[in-house]
Amino acid sequence: MGFLSSRLSRIKPSPTIAMTGRAADLRAQGRSIIGLSAGEPDFDTPAHICEAAKAAIDAGHTRYTAVDGTPSLKRAICDKFARENGLEYAPSQITVGTGGKQILFNALMATLDEGDEVIIPAPYWVSYPDMVLLAGGSPVIVECDQHQGFRLTPEDLEGAITPRTKWLILNSPSNPSGAGYDHAAMQALTDVLLRHPRVWVLADDIYEHLVFDGFEFVTPAQVEPRLKDRVLTMNGVSKAYAMTGWRIGYGAAPEALIGAMAKLQSQSTSNPCSISQYAAEAALTGPQDYIGESRAAFQRRRDLVVAGLNACPGIDCPVPQGAFYVYPSIAGLIGKTSAARTMLADDEAFANALLDESGVAVVFGAAFGLSPHFRISYATGDAHLVEAIGRIRQFCESCN
């Protein structure tokens, strides 16, 4: 009998964090490395949000708070849902956690029993399948390839539902593909779900505000109000307000689920950081200028990266609707050999060779459940992006 639990053996460390770590190691050895693997905005948290946090410290808000959020933050979250999503929630239907990640974790831990299935469209955010496994459930991966815009079709959803299905996880716009579901595409899915009253929906809306070309964001509970009593709508301040380090995420759902998640949180982390909660409240209730500014910057960078990648032989990069990632296909490079004689047998070999030979850190597609692709996070400065695209192009041109 080993010391570590069998539960832990079901999961692997986050491959995106691993790639970022490998890039940091090479940089420490003096190599010139451009990191395009980390999923966080490169901007600073807006000043008025930082000021609110300092004021919270000065006012002595440094003690435990209510387990799943201060009453005033919950009220600000209710107002946000009403204002931006047309969703009416009471504070008793709101939960606040240490990042959106904890909201997802709490929800899955609170609801999954051995053998319960969770439908996860691929490419997916790397943490979904591992969180499901940790909670004892079974991920049911449905591949959604580039030709269908990386979006789940109603037919594929219908085909994946079984008597054991408990949740569908929907992430729009998506990490890693940037694909978003417009109203019609979302409604096609909610229509299927109406026919399956036992299936719940976990809507991960963390990239809600990062949408381009006038794309109109929608969320399942808004598109189909009859589903609202089996939807957990998850969101957070990390990506919208450049607050990844503050660790505040939130969710809205029926009271029974919110209560179960609070019970779990009370025996794990207690409350999210008190000071961060005041900062998040300032983010949601204060000026919203940052959102438009960052969206414009990300759209410019997206266009730069898509055009640059499509000029690389062997790479085919579709135009994403949102988030700050692109997920190009490298089907045209598989089977070729790099300048340093590495056989590009799959997308992992490609990402490793690109890092070793050209000093550009990206994440390989297999980590997100759909190959042969790789993910670039373009949440970094324009000069870095131009340099990285130049190196990737040289790498591709030298493969044969």
Ligand SMILES: Cc1ncc(COP(=O)(O)O)c(C=O)c1O
């Ligand atoms: C799709 C998706 N959901 C949720 C999260 C969690 O974000 P946080 O825990 O910082 O709120 C991330 C972060 O990378 C993400 O990409």
